[in-house]
Amino acid sequence: MDQHATDLLTDRPADSPGADARAERDRWFALRDGVPSVWTRYTDLVVSRGSGSWIETVEGERYLDYTSGIGVTSTGHAHPRVAAAIAEQAGRIIHAQQNILYHQPGLLLHDRLPRRFPGLAPGEHARLFLSNSGAEAVEAAIKLAKQATGRPAIIAFRGGFHGRTHGTMALTSSGVRMRGHFEPLLGSVYHVPYPYPLRNPTGPSDEATVAFTMAALDELFATMVYPDDVAAFLVEPVLGEGGYVVPPDGFLPALRELADKHGILLVADEVQSGYGRTGRFFAVEWTGVTPDVVVMAKGIASGMPLSGILARGDLLERFEPGAHGGTYGGNAVACAAAVATLEVIDDESLVENAEGQGVRLLAGLRDLAQGRAHVAEVRGRGLMAALEFADPGTLTPRPDLAKAVLHVAFDRKLLLLTCGTRGQAVRVIPPLVTTAEEIDLALGILGEALQTVERGA
Numbered sequence: 001m002d003q004h005a006t007d008l009l010t011d012r013p014a015d016s017p018g019a020d021a022r023a024e025r026d027r028w029f030a031l032r033d034g035v036p037s038v039w040t041r042y043t044d045l046v047v048s049r050g051s052g053s054w055i056e057t058v059e060g061e062r063y064l065d066y067t068s069g070i071g072v073t074s075t076g077h078a079h080p081r082v083a084a085a086i087a088e089q090a091g092r093i094i095h096a097q098q099n100i101l102y103h104q105p106g107l108l109l110h111d112r113l114p115r116r117f118p119g120l121a122p123g124e125h126a127r128l129f130l131s132n133s134g135a136e137a138v139e140a141a142i143k144l145a146k147q148a149t150g151r152p153a154i155i156a157f158r159g160g161f162h163g164r165t166h167g168t169m170a171l172t173s174s175g176v177r178m179r180g181h182f183e184p185l186l187g188s189v190y191h192v193p194y195p196y197p198l199r200n201p202t203g204p205s206d207e208a209t210v211a212f213t214m215a216a217l218d219e220l221f222a223t224m225v226y227p228d229d230v231a232a233f234l235v236e237p238v239l240g241e242g243g244y245v246v247p248p249d250g251f252l253p254a255l256r257e258l259a260d261k262h263g264i265l266l267v268a269d270e271v272q273s274g275y276g277r278t279g280r281f282f283a284v285e286w287t288g289v290t291p292d293v294v295v296m297a298k299g300i301a302s303g304m305p306l307s308g309i310l311a312r313g314d315l316l317e318r319f320e321p322g323a324h325g326g327t328y329g330g331n332a333v334a335c336a337a338a339v340a341t342l343e344v345i346d347d348e349s350l351v352e353n354a355e356g357q358g359v360r361l362l363a364g365l366r367d368l369a370q371g372r373a374h375v376a377e378v379r380g381r382g383l384m385a386a387l388e389f390a391d392p393g394t395l396t397p398r399p400d401l402a403k404a405v406l407h408v409a410f411d412r413k414l415l416l417l418t419c420g421t422r423g424q425a426v427r428v429i430p431p432l433v434t435t436a437e438e439i440d441l442a443l444g445i446l447g448e449a450l451q452t453v454e455r456g457a
Contacts, residue, residue, distance in 0.1 A: 032044065052079075053438050061413070064445075071298045076433040109330075110130075114128050142167065158191050194242065232293075273384060294309065
């Protein structure tokens with residue numbers, strides 16, 4: 001690692017903490033025991049502050065955060081303009097409940113965000129419904145689909161993650177821990193294979209991969225559910241928790257055509273892939289497909305709890321008044337953060353930065369993977385990248401290697417996450433503000449981690 005990279009990691013006070021600082025640190029460490037173990041943990045760090053791509057712990061250690069809070073901190077940690085918008089709105093009014101009042105940041109967001117996807121409705125803008133979390137937004141989408149079509153069934157794709165509420169658990173299949181021991185779940189939910197070229201049983205080509213998934217849908221219609229009983233296809237344009245799998249470009253157009261043939265709504269879950277993450281504002285834009293509903297959360301408000309669905313205006317109007325809602329949905333402070341986030345994304349060209357830095361990141365990861373037998377694939381779009389680990393030949397997943405890479409990277413002050421149905425992939429999720437310098441630093445650390453882990457594989 002070169003000296004400048006070392007300087008990036010060590011840009012903090014050089015003095016060791018005194019007795020008072022150590023006592024303060026130990027106080028915070030002791031309080032960690034109060035957090036229930038249902039929260040699985042990647043680290044035991046206690047964070048003090050964050051800025052851009054970096055976090056600092058109560059001990060004064062700096063880490064390059066390429067988790068972005070699982071893709072949430074789109075504009076980086078504590079972006080000054082977002083933080084200022086939050087503070088200003090909090091000084092005006094914090095909670096202005098949507099059944100009772102209109103608030104200014106909410107009105108601005110309802111006006112500006114639908115303009116990001118005017119193609120949702122010919123001749124008019126899409127309309128926006130706001131809630132708190134990704135799972136709540138998925139719930140809104142499936143409720144809307146059922147009410148608008150009068151149909152009972154939903155088709156989702158294996159490996160997809162759509163939330164942990166009792167309804168969204170039935171749609172989720174990215175890992176058994178998300179839904180195991182909670183049966184019975186919501187009925188009339190059907191799953192078919194997601195187009196996953198690396199693991200497609202009929203061959204890794206794009207054509208074979210798409211054909212396998214579409215054949216599975218045909219088989220489902222022939223054996224399990226009539227198409228005219230299906231309200232919606234629910235699909236991630238890029239698979240998230242299931243492994244950061246980028247489907248062949250022909251998949252979404254084929255799914256759109258099938259949906260139109262049978263009057264089925266196409267719902268794109270862009271909770272993790274949206275808001276500039278892939279180098280387009282929404283990942284569906286890579287294939288030119290227009291869904292009927294787009295689900296979003298995570299990066300929408302740079303860390304404030306907010307989510308929503310965009311839908312065709314005529315479709316969203318089929319929600320009867322009072323059919324859906326929530327006490328905190330569209331909170332005034334969260335909406336102020338979301339408006340500021342949109343402005344920062346535009347003013348700082350963050351979607352373009354995600355595309356450009358994503359090219360650099362993926363090229364660097366592919367270089368690192370050369371000659372490493374257990375790196376089965378490097379894949380991604382924009383700043384949504386992954387390395388999958390598997391045994392050569394058999395493609396038996398190797399979650400142990402993915403975890404080992406995370407541990408070595410952590411020791412070198414780089415924070416990463418795993419994904420994949422068996423945890424066999426390392427995902428790299430920089431904030432959209434990340435720089436070439438930071439990308440190169442992360443690649444250097446990953447190179448060291450791969451070399452270290454390879455020796456023990």
